[in-house]
Amino acid sequence: MKTKWSWVTGGLILGLWNILIFLSGNHLGTTTAYAQTTGYLTQFFTTVIPVSAWTAGTCGTGSTLGVSWQWYLVLGIFLGGLTARLLHGKQKADSVPKLWQERFGFRPRLRYLHAFAGGFLLLFGARIAGGYTSSHVISGMSQLAVSGLFFGGAVFAAAIPVALLLYRKGGAR
């Protein structure tokens, strides 16, 4: 496949990109944007939960529930995915990933349930840990943060056995 970069090229470019982001005085991370979005939506119905509960923690803390640096970053990631698809995408994306289908069959609703439950655990875990892949690993580990090393180790310690168990029948593709 021509459109695909090797891990060497991709890693080098992401590394340099990350250095540029640091130079601009910011850090990669998206959990704060999730928290701000949820906080913003919740605030519409009730103000029982103080604003600080949503904005506290993770990297790059803003004290308001407004559209922050991270929120724009997330918007950018969305636009990046869209751009790449327009430039390089050939066909419509599968609604159910092939590997998943081999194991569980073509059951979109069950796949969506898995994806939803997975997303729940991702952000629930990330909020406990204070960040996630981009903030703990890409920016955290790049600063040799002990928190990032703990987090990264724990993620793989859990994810590898669960993935092996969940998709043990799927072929390698």
Next chain:
Amino acid sequence: MNPVPAIIFGLGFGYILYRVGALDFHNIINTLRLKDLTIAKFMLFSVAISAAGIFSLRALGLVSLDLIPTNPWANLAGGLIFGVGFALAGYCPGTSIGAWAEGKKDAGYTILGGLLGVLVYTLLQQSGLRSGTNSGEISLIDLLPFNAFTTAVLFSVALGGLVYTLDYWEEKRKEQRNEGGV
């Protein structure tokens, strides 16, 4: 705040993730199943490059560090929960956004699940859930008897070595499998 740099940084990040295949369920899951370590090598290599670059710039006084506080139990417990979600979803919070933009419907459900996850966490936290003790912002540079720059270079080299070892091991395994097939 000027939103333009943030949007451009995000756009580049999303584009890189797409080009290397990190937005794809199969590549994530096959890394976790230890079938194809492309994504792991990509991530670790980018960290090795970043660490060397960031600490070089820091030595010149151009950047400052901003660490997430270390809270061993919270970092570990959160990581374990995150890991289960990672294997189940096949996306992480950032890649789900790019994958959704790419037209993958299941990634949209991961985002929705994520918003609910934040809500439930915040409700529990408001009702008094506390996890572990915060030991402050700790970096390996504070723990090792070298200066920051040296520590970072050693870390980058060690990480580079790890990536090289993973790659070597993978190539060797591929060769063996091919020989077995013939």
